[in-house]
Amino acid sequence: MNRYFLAALFALALAGPVPAQSGFRTSDPLESALRAVDRGLDYLYTTQTDDGGWVSPGYGKTTAVPALAALAFMARGHVPGQGPYADCLERATAYLLANAADNGLIASGTAPPMYQHGLATLALAELYGMTRRPDIRQRLEAAVGLIVRTQNDAGGWRYQPVKADADMSVTVMQIVALKAAMNAGIKVPQSSIALGVKYVKASACKKGGFGYTPGAGPGIGASPAGTLALQMCGEYDAPEVLAGLEYQAKQPIQYGGSMFFYATYYAAQGMNQAGGIYWLDWMPKMRAILLSKQAADGSWPAENDSSAKSAGLPFSTAIASLVLAIDCHYLPIYQR
């Protein structure tokens, strides 16, 4: 018996370092990126709390991190009921649904609610149809209803779920959420999308990029966000998009700088949507930087990105994983 036991232990010890079957070369950056994503997802898996959320140092438990984490898992092909992270994804979904209020708002903790709401709605839209939970559609419709109701007359949204002023950052989150819901078969008034596009275009800067509000200069985060929002609405060849891509392509990549993770979340998807030389030039640089900055536990430290620091390591890790998993081409919202 002892001999068999030792043989089994030996086999297990050997099985550990064997990579999954793929190409046999081990130096391909794409393969390296996917292995880094897997380590990032492992970090998210191990830091999730029992109720499905993650704790942010500055905001408590928000719905933004479970939403981003769920998107990161799905971006790597882990959908509900399938793969090693199925239970983690189910718990994150449960957290989002448990924090959906009767008025449709999906938010918790102390972060601005409409940021959280936009991300949570996007995550639920991507989950819908891939899980058997019957309440997702209902919550998703209510969430979309809230977004539609709180759009201001200029076409934008701001931090609170009320029809008041607007900024580019919150507006783009709502537009992307609405498009994802439309893609999932939820009814969304076309007028809301058109008005949102109008707001984004009004925030475009003459020399490229987008301002945080109409009339402001190009912002680090607002520019890639505005570019992606227009692309999501089918405006791939709009002059504002092309100018936004040019602006983005010229920006140096400074890991851990101000708004790094927020801007990267949008910039990566925008560059991927643009494809061609934009993607081929930009992504290898971003990929190399992210690969070099991953911590031993699989997380990505926020360094001097104060907003990411407040949101915590799960936030920055979810965003970095989402960016590196783009080459899987799995999230339906980001199909071209």
Added chain:
Amino acid sequence: MHLVWQTFRQWFGWAPDMTPDATLQFEWATDRLSLIMIVGVCLLLITLAVNLYLKTAGLTGRGHARILLSLRLAQVILLALILANPLLALREDKDIRSRLMVLVDRSASMKEKDLAGTTETLKQTAIGIGRIQQVSNAVPESTVAEIKTLSRLEFARRLVARDDGRFWRRLGVRRDLRLAAFASGLEPLSGSPTNGWEQTLTNASGEATFLGSALREAVNQNQGTLTEILLLTDGAANGGIDPLQAALEARAAGVRIFPVTLGAPSGNPDTILLSAAANLLANKGDQVEVIVEISTRGYSGQTTTVELRLGDRVLDRKPVTLQADTHQRVALSFRADRVGGLGLAAVLVPQPNEANRDNNTHLFTVRVVEDKYDVLYVDGYPRWEYRFLKNLLMRDTSLRSRIVLQNEPNQPDPLPDHLKALEKTDVIVLGDISPRFFSRPQLDVLEQFVAKQGGGLILIAGEDFMPTAFRDSPMETLLPVVLPAPGQPSAYRARKDEPFFMELTPEGSSHAAMRLMEDPLANLQAWARMPGHYWCRTLDRMKPGASALAVRSAQPGTPDRLPLIVHMRYGKGQVLYVALDSTWRWRHLWGETHFDRFWGQMIRNLAPERDEGRRQSQIRLSRATCAVGDPVEINALAYETDNRPVQGDALTISLSTGETNLPPLLLQRGFTLGAGEFKGRWSPPRDGSYLVRIDGPGLIPAAALLRVGPLRSELNETAPDPLLLKQIADLSGGTVFDPAGLAKLPDLLPNTRRVTEQQSRQTMWDNWVLFCLLAGANLAELFLRKRWGLL
């Protein structure tokens, strides 16, 4: 022991050869439980016998009773011994020479002449061929010139022939030496290191490097004797089983692997066009996108151009800055403005002084048709399969698509009640939709649509309904498979971290819609590299006439090759059943390319032929791949643009390699051939891919691809992979050697030779001695009983 042995030989006539090291052991052949039962019965019988003879003592006296009892007990004990089946086992230790196998890579990448690529490789090679003694020595110019002409395989031959065989004689003292070559298979070679090995290692022409498969085969073919593998390779594995898995298996079989890396770490500087992927079928007027994948070694940062050519015309051109260590993708496009078969070439313009220009061109064909296809797609809920397929149908300009998401009650019927309403529909795609949305007449119309109208039907399985909820309906008759019986599992769900994989069947490999890549081997590789799936429908069996295009790969826990994509002709139409709900996973790393191609080609393939009057020129080759010099038969059917067959006795067709036009070939029209049919033969002069085209003025074009020699990817990925070889060595318990350090190998091999125990066994009861004892005791008891008046 010797006395026992001699006695046994005399008594039992068992006389195997016995060396002084042999040992004899006594054993019971019966299992422990039977032994206990035999002993129990024996004790019972003894007790009974003692009781009986105690009573007998009163009749004959104690002395007689003891004698009779002894005889009876002797019989019982002898019978018990016979039942227990005693054995004598002879254990003999024999020395068997363990085996070292030299495995030499003979794939096409071993033709690379890069051994002077770096100073270190140059010096290693110089030591390996005996020109210098140690790394600190300078390499003479004449040796540098000599090494520059050496291919990796020639270097391997020189290594094999090194030191006039002294190295091998040192190894041969301890090991039985064998030689084998490998590429896509393992080929044992005859001879010995000093007689014949060098001569057999010629011609690096293997189409692929299936390193893992070769290792596994070497271990399996030499079970019990093989202890080491000396692996001479560049390590550029590109197919077969995972080499690391094979290394683990080798370790489990007690075989250590000692790789020797041949070639400069980064190979010669090279620019490589890895693949060019486009839909094989396009509609006239379409803007056809061609995704070109390129790679470089040693030219990082340089700029070049990727071109898309049709004959001498450049259809599109893009500048590109080369990046090392990555596969860059460039999107080219052209407008399909001419109906017919187009032979296209994607060309990565080589760098000045680039030595290997054979891997800068990729040839492929696109067939342009004029039809638009009408597709109806109905699904039950917005699963990802729906979301990606919906966008594909909306994006494809050659399709007129109606898409219905039937996830709410009170929506319009997805199917009409009359066949006439489907008159213009070519293909219907049904996803995971509830049967309650269909009336019986609608399902009958669906059956007629396929059987009578010749329409195409695609059924995509889903977790809720398709196809099991359609049992006992016309849909079941349309299905190419028989559903599992009620109560049997109708779906397979993989364990959470063990996805299953898919592979093409021979039917799938030759099916036009399953061609993701034009090159058949590259196509198989593309499918083999698809990510895994977690869920699929099971079936009872396929219906007669149905054929599986793809099956679930066999793996531990799922040994059966479950059909996953099944095709069947039904009446005038065709049905395709996809037992997966996750073809969206084929987007992995490739985006739309593979996913769109599969679905786009399948829809066009299932659609009925509508315009039978339209002519298409065709070129058919007797084989798609061949070796240099092999004659290939070319059959052409040529039409002019006004749909009339080409007249005349001869047809000129063009031959090109993408970069170079070869002299045109004249096909003849024989007496037995029909209108527009021509025939000829051609022998390709060298390795490479060739386009055979009808492209004369006023003709409907046609093109076919002929591949001569190794698979492209074998020539694309020629740089050695020392990291892989180190992993193989580590996993198997071996060590990586550089060519200069190979001389140390004999010192690493243990002196002791493998010892194998051999056994021979002899039963002890099946002989005349025991029979005589038993019979004697029985007869003696009878005789004495008679004598003493007890009978």
